[in-house]
Amino acid sequence: xxxxxxxxxxxxxxxxxxxxxxxxxxxxxxxxxxxxxxxxxxxxxxxxxxxxxxxxxxxxxxxxxxxxxxxxxxxxxxxxxxxxxxxxxxxxxxxxxxxxxxxxxxxxxxxxxxxxxxxxxxxxxxxxxxxxxxxxxxxxxxxxxxxxxxxxxxxxxxxxxxxxxxxxxxxxxxxxxxxxxxxxxxxxxxxxxxxxxxxxxxxxxxxxxxxxxxxxxxxxxxxxxxxxxxxxxxxxxxxxxxxxxxxxxxxxxxxxxxxxxxxxxxxxxxxxxxxxxxxxxxxxxxxxxxxxxxxxxxxxxxxxxxxxxxxxxxxxxxxxxxxxxxxxxxxxxxxxxxxxxxxxxxxxxxxxxxxxxxxxxxxxxxxxxxxxxxxxxxxxxxxxxxxxxxxxxxxxxxxxxxxxxxxxxxxxxxxxxxxxxxxxxxxxxxxxxxxxxxxxxxxxxxxxxxxxxxxxx
Numbered sequence: 001x002x003x004x005x006x007x008x009x010x011x012x013x014x015x016x017x018x019x020x021x022x023x024x025x026x027x028x029x030x031x032x033x034x035x036x037x038x039x040x041x042x043x044x045x046x047x048x049x050x051x052x053x054x055x056x057x058x059x060x061x062x063x064x065x066x067x068x069x070x071x072x073x074x075x076x077x078x079x080x081x082x083x084x085x086x087x088x089x090x091x092x093x094x095x096x097x098x099x100x101x102x103x104x105x106x107x108x109x110x111x112x113x114x115x116x117x118x119x120x121x122x123x124x125x126x127x128x129x130x131x132x133x134x135x136x137x138x139x140x141x142x143x144x145x146x147x148x149x150x151x152x153x154x155x156x157x158x159x160x161x162x163x164x165x166x167x168x169x170x171x172x173x174x175x176x177x178x179x180x181x182x183x184x185x186x187x188x189x190x191x192x193x194x195x196x197x198x199x200x201x202x203x204x205x206x207x208x209x210x211x212x213x214x215x216x217x218x219x220x221x222x223x224x225x226x227x228x229x230x231x232x233x234x235x236x237x238x239x240x241x242x243x244x245x246x247x248x249x250x251x252x253x254x255x256x257x258x259x260x261x262x263x264x265x266x267x268x269x270x271x272x273x274x275x276x277x278x279x280x281x282x283x284x285x286x287x288x289x290x291x292x293x294x295x296x297x298x299x300x301x302x303x304x305x306x307x308x309x310x311x312x313x314x315x316x317x318x319x320x321x322x323x324x325x326x327x328x329x330x331x332x333x334x335x336x337x338x339x340x341x342x343x344x345x346x347x348x349x350x351x352x353x354x355x356x357x358x359x360x361x362x363x364x365x366x367x368x369x370x371x372x373x374x375x376x377x378x379x380x381x382x383x384x385x386x387x388x389x390x391x392x393x394x395x396x397x398x399x400x401x402x403x404x405x406x407x408x409x410x411x412x413x414x415x416x417x418x419x420x421x422x423x424x425x426x427x428x429x430x431x432x433x434x435x436x437x438x439x440x441x442x443x444x445x446x447x448x449x450x451x452x453x454x455x456x457x
Contacts, residue, residue, distance in 0.1 A: 052104070056096060067112070070095060146220065184421075185421060218417060231444055250265035283316070292316045318353050318356070328443075333364075337366075339368065342379060344416035357439045360439050373406060381421065
């Protein structure tokens with residue numbers, strides 16, 4: 001691992017209003033990295049197209065809650081025309097980072113990235129003490145993160161969670177706590193990282209060697225999804241290597257202004273996969289995939305890391321993206337169910353992957369795919385918005401639930417653990433009999449239900 005002492009600070013380079021980050025790589029030696037350039041502001045012509053697709057603007061109908069408004073606030077704040085007050089930064093944290101504004105902008109302005117980088121600016125000027133134990137001491141340390149979830153496992157394994165629902169105690173909880181409890185999926189006895197074999201051989205002739213990036217949420221909350229993903233890869237001739245020493249992809253750190261922590265995570269993960277004899281890196285988490293593919297931007301000004309990050313990111317594929325590239329062996333099993341699909345923001349807009357999950361679902365015999373109205377509209381999760389901006393998150397989620405009811409689907413599929421937990425909250429709030437599943441789970445079930453081949457002559 002590359003070791004060096006780092007100190008970070010920001011400054012404003014007037015009159016260009018450029019936000020920089022300076023890193024001291026060695027005593028007396030430093031490099032300056034540009035985070036926000038004045039063109040991010042000058043390109044915005046205030047046309048207002050972003051207002052039509054922004055979840056927060058749709059809820060509040062105020063300029064400060066819009067992408068255009070946040071760009072303007074950032075510009076004036078960095079220029080010194082506005083004080084960089086807690087209220088200004090509050091607007092930056094209210095952004096869902098769903099990337100819809102960037103997609104619709106005719107001049108390719110990225111208000112979400114401006115908002116995220118402004119959070120980094122605040123963190124350097126006014127560091128939040130609580131972020132150190134959360135991000136630097138917990139999320140960056142897989143073993144520590146796993147220990148933190150032990151109380152949740154005890155809550156479930158002891159039967160207390162079952163009792164809470166059986167006795168109807170859940171309805172007496174405050175609304176926020178009730179939703180947070182509903183978000184919790186079924187937990188296995190141990191995190192997947194501690195039990196999964198490092199290498200799982202392909203079934204039949206080996207066609208490819210695949211590195212599997214096991215994300216934090218998949219490891220702790222959705223191990224069954226990643227197990228299904230590996231089984232499907234094995235079924236299609238891929239030997240899968242899952243390194244246990246990977247760390248968080250860095251998205252939570254970056255989203256909360258801890259850019260330097262995200263950079264360290266990226267460097268560590270790149271070094272881990274550089275040691276493997278693989279041709280591709282696959283993940284079943286939309287958020288992880290988006291961040292992993294963005295490592296070249298994250299590390300673009302870190303000495304010695306630009307080319308390494310580019311080589312790494314070019315190997316990264318979402319599970320659905322990779323399987324449609326192979327292509328897969330069509331499953332012979334039949335699933336007689338009706339399914340609809342929700343597009344995770346960081347899969348559809350972050351990676352331009354949206355047709356591939358549908359292709360996988362349509363390859364399953366008997367499965368009827370019904371399109372969800374506004375399938376690419378944010379579900380309101382945005383990582384932690386259900387916790388940090390509960391009411392806004394629930395209001396955005398309600399829109400998704402209203403459309404879900406119209407489909408009469410038995411299953412709603414999505415390729416992001418954050419979306420899956422958020423959708424589960426909405427389904428429980430509405431008392432719907434709908435399962436939340438990852439598309440790869442359905443493909444795995446189809447393979448598992450294939451009729452046995454009679455080898456007797």
